[in-house]
Amino acid sequence: MVAVVAGWLASPTVTSWVVAGAAGAAVVAGAALIIRWAWMWRHRRRWLRPLHLAAHEVAQVDRRRAPHQWLEVAPDRSRAVLALPAGFPAEDRDKQRLAAIASAKLGMEDAQPQWRLAGPKPQLMLLPSPAPPPVRVTLPDIRTHLERAKADELVWGIGKQGRVVKSSLSGDSPHVGLSMGSGAGKSVSIRGLLTPMLYRGCIGLILDVKMISHQWATALPNVAIVRRPHEIHAALLWLQREAMRRNEVALAGSDIEGNVNAVVGPRLIVVCEELNATMSTLKAFWRQERNGDKSLPSRSPALDALDFVNLTGRQVLMNLIYMGQRLSVKAIGGDGDARESIGVVALGRYKPPAWKMLAADFPMPPPSLRPGRIQVVSDEVRECQAPFLSAREARALATAGDVAPLPAGMPGARVVPGTVVPAVDAAPDLGVSHGTGTLLPPRVTLREWAESGASALSVGALRKASQRPGFPDRAGVRGMAGEWLAAELAEWEAMRR
Secondary structure: OHHHHHHHHHOHHHHHHHHHHHHHHHHHHHHHHHHHHHHHHHHHHHHHHHHHHHHHHHHOOOOOOOHHHOEEEOOOOOOEEEEOOOOOOOOHHHHHHHHHHHHHHHOOOOOEEEEEOOOOOOEEEEEOOOOOOOOOEEHHHHHHHHHHOOOOEEEEEEEHHHOEEEEEOOOOOOEEEEEEOOOOOHHHHHHHHHHHHHHOOOEEEEEOOOOOOOHHHOOOOOEEEEOOHHHHHHHHHHHHHHHHHHHHHHHHOEOOOOOEOOOOOOOEEEEEOOHHHHHHHHHHHHHHHHOOOOOOOOOOHHHHHHHHHHHHOOOOOEEEEEEEOOOOOHHHOOOHHHHHOEEEEEEEOOOHHHHHHHOOOOOOOOOOOOOOEEEEEOOOEEEEEOEEOOHHHHHHHHOOOOOOOOOOOOOOOOOOOOOEOOOOEEEOOOOEEOOOOEOOOOEEOHHHHHHOOOOOOOHHHHHHHOOOOOOOOOOEEEOOEEEEEHHHHHHHHHHHO
């Protein structure tokens, strides 16, 4: 204080700056200490205390002892040290039990225990697996495992210790979910899941509200893609009718034990892309279609159809893959019962609220920013790297095995130009109809091609593109307009995308 007064008398300006700087430094230091104390309190409450309560008896530590006095856990849980009492037994049973408890409470998959039992201060140190999931998984890396997988198995990727992470659509869960933040690789992960199923004789239906997420599957003979609101609406209603048809076939061919002996059709994998946006789009579409007509239900019949397939599709080989940045009840249509049938969930770039919502029974592992790095949660948590297949690899694999044809009249299915299929009603019982059912003729004008929705380009853009190299040659003239073969335009569109 004397120095401050003396300095003030000698040079008030300099002293003021020094005092202000010291006060600022003290405020910053105090704030840092408060933040550190708050973090340590949260860290101890979230990880150290639960571990203490679960392990103190096996470790022979007094329950009244403060957890931080014998437990040390790294902030990212990549390392943990348990300081044990001098009398801790060295029996293998006790050691295995303590290591298993600590690994489970800290969410450390395949943690490697290192024991130091000699001397007066024994301890257990848990370290990460020496063989984490690979940084990148390509088709050659996983091709053998895809070949060996059963017909109902989804191959998620390669996990720790080089183990393949799989789940069964028959045994584990009929439907699965992907809750992954932006940039986590949802679409690429789906490509790696769906393509092997197509290779094994399944068929696919992709609800792609983002329009361009699954261009790799365009025009494949065993995949249908619907993108626009009325197309997705109609496709979901078709799914409900298909589920009812399959259940009728199953009923006719089942025994007294309920075993289905009839062939209901190939396994149908439905990919519900970006559900957070899809649900909003479907609800807005139905409000527009309903247009205040109180004789029509307020809830979109497409959402009811999706719930119906969710609850009745397992035994008739209809499986749903739900996808969203945050797979909440609202994202899957607002039905909590429907989400209960999702027994396997993959999470990537997740945050604590999402983990707590979908995997509250397990400690949350540290999230990774690496695209394709996911945590597959079923009755356990398994970290893995999802395979990356290029578009060309995916198309080749999808058509290299048992290619199952799509049912006639399936919305979004590839058709032969010039054919006619039955009209698809958006809501046949409610009088709302979309489309005439008549497909494009073999030859079309650029205006017809653009207005049909087959191209994302406008008429003007197509006309400019027709002047560039690589565009299909004109097949004829109709009046003042040129004509092109629809099949050649479709091939050009696929190559352009």
